[in-house]
Amino acid sequence: MTSCESTATYTAKDFKSEVKPVWCPGCGDYAVLSSITKAFADLGLAPHQTSVVSGIGCSSRIPAYTNTYGIHSIHGRALAVGQGLKLGRPDLTVLVAGGDGDGFSIGGNHFLHACRRNVDITYIVMDNRVYGMTKGQPSPTTESDWDASAMAPPGGTGMTPFHPLAIALASGANFIARGFSGDPNGTAQIIAEAIKHPGFSFVAIMSPCITFREEQRDWKNTMRNVNIEPTTDPAQAARRLMTDDGFNCGILYRGDRPAYGKEKKATNAVSDLDREFTL
Amino acid sequence: MTAANMFLDAAAEAGYYALFGRSSGPQIRGGEAAALVRLGVEPITSVDDTFDIMLAIDWQGVQRFAAELPLSKNSLVICDPSAGDVPEVYVKTGAKIVHLHMKDLAKEIPGGRPNMIALGAVAELIGIPVGPLTEVLGKSLKKKRADAYEASVAGVKAGAAAAATLGGSKRLAAAKAKDAKRWTVTGNYGAGLGAIRGGVRFCAAYPITPATEVLEYLASALPKVGGVFVQAEDELASINMCLGASYGGEASITSTAGPGLSLMTEGLGLAVASETPVVVVDVQRVGPSTGIATKCEQSDLNIAVYGLHGDAPHLVVAPNSVGDCIFTTQWGVYLAESLQTACLVMSDQALGQSRAIIDAPADVAFVGKRLAAVAPAEGEVFKRYANTASGISPMPIPGQPGCQYTSDGLEHTETGTPSSQSSDHTLQLDKRQRKLTNFDYGNHWATIEGEGDIAVITWGSCTGAAREAVERARADGVKAKLISLRLISPIRPQHMADALKGVKKILVVEQSHQGQFTRYLRGEYDLPAKPESLSRSGPLPMRPGEIHARLLSMGK
Ligand SMILES: Cc1ncc(C[n+]2csc(CCOP(=O)(O)OP(=O)(O)O)c2C)c(N)n1
Ligand code: SF4
Numbered sequence: 022m023t024s025c026e027s028t029a030t031y032t033a034k035d036f037k038s039e040v041k042p043v044w045c046p047g048c049g050d051y052a053v054l055s056s057i058t059k060a061f062a063d064l065g066l067a068p069h070q071t072s073v074v075s076g077i078g079c080s081s082r083i084p085a086y087t088n089t090y091g092i093h094s095i096h097g098r099a100l101a102v103g104q105g106l107k108l109g110r111p112d113l114t115v116l117v118a119g120g121d122g123d124g125f126s127i128g129g130n131h132f133l134h135a136c137r138r139n140v141d142i143t144y145i146v147m148d149n150r151v152y153g154m155t156k157g158q159p160s161p162t163t164e165s166d167w168d169a170s171a172m173a174p175p176g177g178t179g180m181t182p183f184h185p186l187a188i189a190l191a192s193g194a195n196f197i198a199r200g201f202s203g204d205p206n207g208t209a210q211i212i213a214e215a216i217k218h219p220g221f222s223f224v225a226i227m228s229p230c231i232t233f234r235e236e237q238r239d240w241k242n243t244m245r246n247v248n249i250e251p252t253t254d255p256a257q258a259a260r261r262l263m264t265d266d267g268f269n270c271g272i273l274y275r276g277d278r279p280a281y282g283k284e285k286k287a288t289n290a291v292s293d294l295d296r297e298f299t300l
Numbered sequence: 301m302t303a304a305n306m307f308l309d310a311a312a313e314a315g316y317y318a319l320f321g322r323s324s325g326p327q328i329r330g331g332e333a334a335a336l337v338r339l340g341v342e343p344i345t346s347v348d349d350t351f352d353i354m355l356a357i358d359w360q361g362v363q364r365f366a367a368e369l370p371l372s373k374n375s376l377v378i379c380d381p382s383a384g385d386v387p388e389v390y391v392k393t394g395a396k397i398v399h400l401h402m403k404d405l406a407k408e409i410p411g412g413r414p415n416m417i418a419l420g421a422v423a424e425l426i427g428i429p430v431g432p433l434t435e436v437l438g439k440s441l442k443k444k445r446a447d448a449y450e451a452s453v454a455g456v457k458a459g460a461a462a463a464a465t466l467g468g469s470k471r472l473a474a475a476k477a478k479d480a481k482r483w484t485v486t487g488n489y490g491a492g493l494g495a496i497r498g499g500v501r502f503c504a505a506y507p508i509t510p511a512t513e514v515l516e517y518l519a520s521a522l523p524k525v526g527g528v529f530v531q532a533e534d535e536l537a538s539i540n541m542c543l544g545a546s547y548g549g550e551a552s553i554t555s556t557a558g559p560g561l562s563l564m565t566e567g568l569g570l571a572v573a574s575e576t577p578v579v580v581v582d583v584q585r586v587g588p589s590t591g592i593a594t595k596c597e598q599s600d601l602n603i604a605v606y607g608l609h610g611d612a613p614h615l616v617v618a619p620n621s622v623g624d625c626i627f628t629t630q631w632g633v634y635l636a637e638s639l640q641t642a643c644l645v646m647s648d649q650a651l652g653q654s655r656a657i658i659d660a661p662a663d664v665a666f667v668g669k670r671l672a673a674v675a676p677a678e679g680e681v682f683k684r685y686a687n688t689a690s691g692i693s694p695m696p697i698p699g700q701p702g703c704q705y706t707s708d709g710l711e712h713t714e715t716g717t718p719s720s721q722s723s724d725h726t727l728q729l730d731k732r733q734r735k736l737t738n739f740d741y742g743n744h745w746a747t748i749e750g751e752g753d754i755a756v757i758t759w760g761s762c763t764g765a766a767r768e769a770v771e772r773a774r775a776d777g778v779k780a781k782l783i784s785l786r787l788i789s790p791i792r793p794q795h796m797a798d799a800l801k802g803v804k805k806i807l808v809v810e811q812s813h814q815g816q817f818t819r820y821l822r823g824e825y826d827l828p829a830k831p832e833s834l835s836r837s838g839p840l841p842m843r844p845g846e847i848h849a850r851l852l853s854m855g856k
Contacts, residue, residue, distance in 0.1 A: 038706075039681075040717050067701070068704050069698070069699055069700060069701040069702070069703070069704055070698075070699060072548075072698055074544065082718075084706045085706045085708070085716075085717065085718060087706075088704050089704055090547075090696075090698035090699075090704055090705070091704075091705070091706035091707065092543075092544065092547055092574075092706065092707045092708075093706055093707070093708045093709065093710060093718075094540065094543070094570055094574075094709060095540070095566055095567065095569075095570050095709055097536075098536060098537075098540040098567065101504075101532070101536065101537040101538075101540035101541045101544065102540045102541070102543055102544035102547075103544060104530075104541055104544065105502070105504060105530075105540065105541030105542060105543065105544025105545040105546075105548075105552070106544035106545060106547055106548045106698075107544075108502070108528050108530060108541070108544075108545060109501075109502045109528065109544065109545030109546075109548040109549070109550035109552070110545075110548035110549065110550070110698060110699070112699065113548065113698055113699065130533055130534065130536075130537075131533065131536075131537055133533075134533040134537070282528070283523070285526045285527070285528060286526055287524070287525050287526030288523075288524050289524040289525055290525075291496055291497060291525055292663070293524070294493055294496060294521055294524070294525070295483075295493075295660075298483040298484060298485045298489070298493070299482075299483055299660065300312050300313075300478065300482045300483065300484055300657070
């Protein structure tokens with residue numbers, strides 16, 4: 022976590038912008054926005070020292086709704102943008118946020134490498150198992166038999182859903198958690214823990230798309246807070262995740278790999294570089 | 301290659317200028333390779349029509365280089381008789397063939413190697429004294445391996461002695477004594493240095509031939525000046541990491557070649573729309589697709605200028621010599637930072653991978669600086685994309701209180717709020733175009749040399765050959781003017797009109813099968829005459845003779 026120089030304390034409201042969300046009434050993403058702003062405030066951060074970076078999708082609209090240094094970039098590239106920002110400016114708190122389509126489909130390769138690289142950022146995926154913004158196509162986390170989409174074949178895609186948490190573990194992620202937008206306070210706590218954790222932390226937040234997957238309204242009955250002690254043992258975490266039904270919330274794994282990136286320190290003047298070329 | 305590098309160092313030591321290009325087959329390491337060197341007493345920016353001396357240690361795969369190693373009946377071929385017969389393609393050139401027993405001579409020296417015999421022989425033939433040679437050997441070997449140093453010096457001396465009896469010397473005019481103000485640099489390392497001089501402190505990149513040396517340089521040099529280098533997982537990550545770092549206030553660069561540039565175009569669009577400075581050095585190779593990775597063409601021009609979706613005004617600049625890679629990259633950083641947009645630096649393989657002895661480049665004052673933002677008064681909103689007269693809006697750096705905003709690739713209002721209204725779109729498009737059109741690029745937009753009623757317009761690595769052709773034509777009484785564009789986009793209509801005053805004929809010289817540059821000039825500029833186009837594909841470098849011949853026929 023980045024220390025905060027400012028003595029002023031900010032409330033969650035200070036981290037919200039005046040811009041009115043385009044989200045459908047009832048979308049889970051409203052609560053995720055509240056959890057993020059609450060986590061920032063709880064950590065004593067200042068708006069000008071925080072950044073929210075996203076790709077493209079309904080969920081990726083989130084930076085504009087925060088009063089931080091936001092970047093609303095392009096589809097699938099949020100993690101690259103966020104890692105670049107953090108490596109260039111290690112003093113900032115960088116949170117990357119987006120959807121399951123953005124993060125695991127078009128952005129899948131960056132997800133694997135962000136887990137491996139372990140830059141000190143927090144990645145939040147608002148998982149609704151569907152492409153909301155482009156109107157309801159199956160995403161990598163969609164159940165294989167879900168066929169209520171114009172783009173899904175009868176009987177569903179037949180493809181095994183992506184398991185973001187297990188893949189994060191296998192790729193070397195250092196902090197793995199699941200939250201639920203129906204529990205904004207619990208989720209705010211998880212986000213705060215994730216931000217504090219050094220290195221790359223990954224938080225999947227189940228966030229219903231009530232427009233294209235109305236049945237997800239039922240998640241409030243199925244999601245459960247497991248309240249388990251986060252394991253530091255990857256083998257135990259793997260067992261936990263491979264037997265996971267997708268409804269367990271909490272911090273599931275905490276690794277201790279050191280974060281990527283060296284301290285930036287100039288040892289030479291630019292003119293010193295000329296010497297290599299002079300005869 | 302080792303011997304050729306030493307040869308170049310010795311020539312530099314003796315006071316010569318030089319240009320050293322390399323050509324290799326598709327092998328990863330080892331295998332056949334040719335070192336192509338041209339020396340002179342004046343700076344050299346072009347290959348010549350033919351080579352005076354070809355020294356072949358063996359003939360392995362050498363036929364494949366025939367087109368790249370043009371010889372004439374005035375040339376001299378030196379070869380070891382033990383390597384077998386001289387291939388027919390070289391015999392047919394009519395060059396004089398002489399034998400040098402490199403392998404045998406090397407055997408007489410404990411630890412001796414044929415390439416050192418060759419080095420001594422070539423140096424002797426063109427008049428580079430043994431002094432500078434042993435000096436160079438000393439620098440690279442003496443400390444590490446005294447025995448290797450002794451053997452190399454003996455080899456060089458034996459080679460020189462043997463060559464003295466060969467006849468057919470090709471002595472160069474005497475050079476001025478070694479000047480302390482000379483540099484030896486490759487275009488790719490030069491681009492890296494230029495970037496750092498311009499203020500770059502962040503690079504994320506993915507390796508690709510022939511751009512990788514830009515990255516190798518930055519990977520080692522950036523940390524020394526407090527910067528950061530990251531090897532990204534692909535070009536999509538490279539450009540977007542650069543955008544993140546740049547948003548954070550760090551001047552950022554990445555380097556790639558054609559296929560990587562294609563992958564970066566969406567990110568470049570984000571740079572344009574969100575007004576985030578970023579520089580991409582594209583070291584052009586032969587395309588399309590993976591084409592010929594190790595050789596030169598100038599056929600990425602279309603994608604550089606027109607490859608972005610939407611109306612996306614951005615900067616395209618091009619270095620026109622190995623040494624100019626330093627200046628143009630530095631200038632590109634300065635422009636990108638000043639104008640808050642993407643700048644493509646269109647280098648090419650012939651510039652990037654050639655090593656040259658040049659006069660030390662001037663230390664110019666172009667260091668990228670963004671227009672700083674001021675926090676708005678209480679109760680007022682900060683307008684990140686303010687519609688200023690210059691088109692340049694103040695840009696805050698994260699950490700600055702009161703200027704929080706969301707950088708957006710979505711069309712937006714002046715405050716950065718997403719908007720789908722036509723008035724906001726037109727306003728922002730006008731602003732992004734205006735800042736580029738109205739900027740004062742000074743006289744760096746082109747290199748202009750000579751006078752005449754014919755103008756040769758060219759760019760990139762073709763510039764050297766065009767320059768030499770113009771000089772030769774002048775000696776024949778045909779007066780032509782050289783215009784090599786450094787600022788490819790945006791266009792400079794008034795500057796071009798001034799440069800073309802009194803010009804009656806135009807010859808456009810470029811290395812592209814489709815004549816991309818010719819089309820670009822005809823499409824964008826009002827030219828006083830329909831240009832003739834000397835345009836052909838790579839990978840053979842443009843030679844002065846081809847252009848000279850065209851100029852003579854145009855001058856009739
Ligand atoms: C390169 C590219 N391809 C496709 C799109 C279209 N697109 C926009 S959002 C989106 C999917 C978003 O889904 P998800 O990330 O799950 O976010 P949600 O809208 O569900 O929050 C797609 C395919 C795009 N913007 N860019
Ligand atoms: S479409 Fe779905 S994800 Fe998008 S805003 Fe509406 S409810 Fe939310």
